[in-house]
Amino acid sequence: MRLVENIANLKRLAGVRFALLHRSLRSSEASIIVLCAPLGMIVGVLVYALRETIYALHELFFGYGPHGYLSEQTSIETWRLILVPAGMGLIFGLAAYWVRKTRSADITDPVEANALFGGRMSKLDSFRLTVATLLSNAAGGSLGMEAGYTQGGAAIFSTVAQYFRLRRDEARIYVTAGTAAAIAAAFNAPLAGAFYGFELVLGSYSPRALAPVAVAALAGALTIQILGTDEPLFAVSDEFQITPLLYLLFAIVGVAAAGFSILTMRSVTWAEQALRRFPIWIRPAIGGAALSVLAFGSPQVLGSGHGAIQYALETDRTFFMVTCLLFGKLIASAVSLGSGLRGGMFSSSLFLGLLLGAAMISAMSFVAPGLADSKIAFMLVGMGAAGAAIIGAPITMVLLVLEGTGNFPVTMGVLVAVVIASTIMRLTFGYSFSTWRFHLRGIPITGAHDVGWIADLTVERAMRSDPVIVPAHTSLLKLREIAPLGSAKRVFIVDSNQRYLGMLYMATVHDPDITDAAASLVAGDLARGAGVALQPKENLRVALARFETVEMETLPVLNNMQEMQVVGYLTEAYALRRYTQELERQRSSETGTASPFPLGPTKA
8 A cells, every 4th residue: 555655655746746747847048058968969860861861772773882962873774774763653642641540630840830820740640641651752843852851850949849739939949959950960060951941940040049059050060070971062172253243144044043043942833743643652663764764865864963072073064964954954943843752852953053154154154155064063153042032031041051161252253143032932933943843832921930820820829718708688678677787888688599690888878869669679689790790710910801891899799600509709809919019029038138018817
């Protein structure tokens, strides 16, 4: 008996300590920051493991030597090119079809999680996406592993945030930190990783988010370096002489990169539409067969393009060759995504931009041969501009080039092209690759800015739950006795089945002008607004729009539109106040300043 009591006491003590740990972490910003270091290291190990796995699978399936990249290969055995992409595509398609039948929900990525769900991500779904990305890359898909890296990293941080029940703002920062750690580890570029998180996953920069995101990014990059795989995305040792004329030409590259980026994203949609006539499980195999055909022209259209970037910087190609490879890679990426293979466009967009810059400098050299000496600068500028336009992270691309070259003048050239390409994309197309995909799925978000709080701010949370309900047959004289002036502003009229019939203001009931007729009137005779109501799960933005449409100051809240039972009511004034307070709080959390409108429990 004593043993049982001791065990129960230990359980209670453990529960108390666990609760105190939750509370201390939630209330300590320093603890939240410090925890990002070991988590960032875990993400770094994950990226390392995934990368080494995909290298091993590529070497096994495509038969080239160890310690190389698929995208830098210039020749692969014909039978491998024929069998691997289509065969692996078929395996992927069948597996994806089976998973979709058992678990049909779409997978929430870090951007969507932060925009709509307050940083909440599913561990199982994230694992599914990471494995799907791995299989797609193993098939030779013209996509990067970045989608798998960031999904896994963000899911790890999100799981910890949910475990410790961090606040919504802190959970969103944690998802950002996990993504930053993954990108920093993948490219050995902590600055680029951190700003990738800020630009794409958080949707803003705030001093409050700086430390957690930076710590996670540094931890991820250092972990990769410790594991001995600290090779940069590219290495450039050239000395660049950037003249004012070159900056003007870089601007032209920026304009071309914007147009090419729009073409790239449109091409994905066209490929999807072309393949919709086929069963969903066979589409990846068809995409793989198309990749095989393209790879006969050059195997460098396969894979992410990670290794092909360095190869292209070191290799001279004619204008015809580089243009063919450019459009071959474009079609390969579009077919890979359009057929259902999973992956990211980060590395692929960099390689496409590099080839675009190479094609443009080759064309310009026909007119001005002296420009050929600046070939590498143009390639880096094209890489940054196209990457910024497609991915939607301009500062990330500038920092990626700076970390890769350490050369400030060429980084300034990249900045010129990036600003122009990003501005044109924003003013004309209006989407980056991730938000374009959301648009096609019908998800109404244009970035990672937190709009999910609107869905959480429901009528149920803001309504008053003490409505005065009276039957429709109640006489007016009786109603005056039940609710004298000053006791209630309005009453809600229901029938014998408790179904809502309308609302009646008590000022009307006590109006002296109807005293003579009061003896013959019942509450139902004066009820107004039947059929106009709110429901508990509707958000306040919907409620405010309804107030404006019906031009009423108060609306009842019904349990549902079938039973129509009154469970509360909401006034327009309080709904507007509550919405404004929450909006101000969200803005304050992004800037790190205190809200001048503290949220209170008052309801009206």
